[in-house]
Amino acid sequence: MFDRTAGSHVVELLKQWNIEHIYGMPGDSINELMEELRKVDIRFIQIRHEETGALAASAYSKLTGRIGVCLSIAGPGAIHLQNGLYDAKKDKTPVLAIVGQVTSSSVGTDTFQELQLESMFEDVSVYNRRAQNAEQLPDMLNQAVRAAYAEKGPAVLVVSDDLFSTKIKREKEMTSPEYSVPHIRAAEEDLNEALELLEAAEKPVILAGKGAQGASGEVLAFSEKLKAPVIASLPAKGLIPDDHPNNLGQLGQLGTEPAEQAMKHADLVILAGTAYPYREYLPEQAQAIQIDIDPRVIGKYYPATVGAVGELGPALAWLTSKLGEQDPAFLEQYQEKRSAWHDKLRADIDKQTDVLQPQQVLGEVQRIMERDAVVSLDVGSITIWTAKYLQLTGQKLVLSSWLGTMGCGLPGAIAAKLAYPERQAIAIVGDGGFSMGMQDFVTAVKYKLPMIIVIFNNQKLQLIEDEQKMAGNKPTNVELANIDFAAFAIACGGEGYTVKTRTDLQEALSKAKASNQPVVIDAYVEDISAVL
Structure with a gap:
């Protein structure tokens, strides 16, 4: 693999990472990368403002689970990326931003459009590095993409444009374009503790978040077995079908009256793949089971009686299989309220x-x-x-x-x-x-x-x-x-x-x-x- 530019290795690796399109706008600190992109079948979506590109990359990642990619020049183009990258950070979705920089010989001279990009991107990113030489580029790209997937956030790779056109000898590859998705299962002892609370509850309510993605069937089966109404956080709207009789809608300022009432009267809240932050809409005093893949959010916004760290689907499937018959009175009460609420909404529309x-x-x-x-x-x-x-x-x-x-x-x-x-x-x-x-x-x-x-x-x-x-x-x-x-x-x-x-x-x-x-x-x- 001799006499090839570092940029050609980069675009080849992008293809190996199954990246099909990139959002960006050409400019003088990424022209050499643009030349390499021209030669491959990665679709370049020329946006009119870099903020659009970063927001679109974030949205693409949220929709597909695959990494979204955006590209900008140094200076003003890099600044414009920030809003979209923060959106990806806050919503925990993988995005790669390849950011141009002034020529490597000019870095540190305060030349035209030079900014301290590593400092600027430090807060928004899960990976934030500037390539010092062309030989590093391929392996740093792999590290950036892997970090974005692993830590569910934006990875920023800052590259002086001249490095893309530098020919390198890549005889020994240090990294590979692969990411192994971890499968995390909740501890059975935690699930057994949760089961005890479920069996004792008379007014359980499920609050499902975006962690229900890919597990909506398990959420509904659990709801039906537990005889508990489901409330969906706004990011989870659509994951739980709005026409399901157990779905009371959303909670909070944008929520429904049945959801608000059910939550106020709940004696057990099951936080299913959500770190719902609005404490004022949760019960004053109720026991809580929180299931999440991220241990950092267990008990973060509401005191969890039992926390179970793991994927939501398998955890709920285990609990559903162990649950006995439950009293449907609380659920049926709120199904009636839900029906009346939907009649009211229909009257407003008509x-x-x-x-x-x-x-x-x-x-x-x-x-x-x-x-x-x-x-x-x-x-x-x-x-x-x-x-x-x-x-x-x-x-x-x-x-x-x-x-x-x-x-x-x-x-x-x-x-x-x-x-x-x-x-x-x-x-x-x-x-x-x-x-x-x-x-x-x-x-x-x-x-x-x-x-x-x-x-x-x-x-x-x-x-x-x-x-x-x-x-x-x-x-x-x-x-x-x-x-x-x-x-x-x-x-x-x-x-x-x-x-x-x-x-x-x-x-x-x-x-x-x-x-x-x-x-x-x-x-x-x-x-x-x-x-x-």
């Missing part, structure tokens, strides 16, 4: 109003949403409306959960369409969130990524207004200047529709569903609160 309301728009989205669709949800009042009114029964949901960054809806939809080209991709966004990164709608057009973007346009930061009111303050600076989003979509080469009535909305959604282009539906909605 009611006739002069101005479109958010829940009515979601009702129409529900009608055209396909069973295996991917829904990318932005942050703001739209998050609360969607959590309450959109029913997911097999669809995938992607959002910025712990960081809660606005502007994640469009990057998520781009990632969804690249991850699952044959599936319907729907972005549900507010006018504030969409306008934070709307320039990359043209990216969806350029790469022919059909998607439906529904903008809830009330010319306001509604949730911020609500927060200001709840703090006892007079709302200030929450009004947004209006944008003709439909005209913008058309100007980018996509389709755009402005809707102000239910009939207009139905027609636009029907056209969008049949289209092979990215579509923006600018839905004017009444500025009513989702929480007050």
Whole structure:
């Protein structure tokens, strides 16, 4: 393996890691890597802002479990990555950022666009290194990807561009492009202690988190055997079908009344793959079983009577097999409350109003949403409306959960369409969130990524207004200047529709569903609160 550039080894290893596409923007400190990427069949998605690339890489990883990859130049491009990388860190998903740097002979001279990138990325990353010479590059890439998978977070590899074009002799490989997924089983003694609490409980409630991914069948079987209602954290929405009679919905500000009531009256809480942080929505005093693959979160936000460290599916399957018959009275009580709550939601959706309301728009989205669709949800009042009114029964949901960054809806939809080209991709966004990164709608057009973007346009930061009111303050600076989003979509080469009535909305959604282009539906909605 003589007379090959370090960059050629890097792109070969990227392929061996099964990386199919990279988000980025070319520039003067990554041009040599771009030359190597040009020669291989890794798809380069040219975004218009590096933040979009990092958010899309994070969303891709959340959706697929595979590492997402983004690329930036030194200086300003590297800075732009930070928001998306923090999203990946907070939501514990593997992302690789390859970041250019000034030429190796100029590092440390305070030259144009030089920043201390290792210091800048230290907090956000699980791996953060700068290659000192070209010979290190292949092995450092393997280390970075493996660390991202193992520690579920962003790995940052900083490389001066001249190193990519340097020819190296790689006679002895130190590392390999392999990651072995650990399979962790909870200790039987912990499960036996949990079983004792389950057998004694009269009002058990299951709070399932994103740890239920890949274990939704075990969660439901456990719920049915225990005769316990299930509440799903927002990141777990869709993992537990919303139409299951035991599913009470979400908890907290964006939750349902039955979920809140059941949790308040619970005598045992089973935290199933979640470190739910909002203590005020959990019982004042109740015993708790917490099952999680990460020992650091056991008892982190709620005192765990029993903690079991391991994968959720096998742990719940063991408990289900050991449980005896349970009293269904508590579950049946809340199934009735759930039914009444869903009747109320349906009445809200079906009611006739002069101005479109958010829940009515979601009702129409529900009608055209396909069973295996991917829904990318932005942050703001739209998050609360969607959590309450959109029913997911097999669809995938992607959002910025712990960081809660606005502007994640469009990057998520781009990632969804690249991850699952044959599936319907729907972005549900507010006018504030969409306008934070709307320039990359043209990216969806350029790469022919059909998607439906529904903008809830009330010319306001509604949730911020609500927060200001709840703090006892007079709302200030929450009004947004209006944008003709439909005209913008058309100007980018996509389709755009402005809707102000239910009939207009139905027609636009029907056209969008049949289209092979990215579509923006600018839905004017009444500025009513989702929480007050």
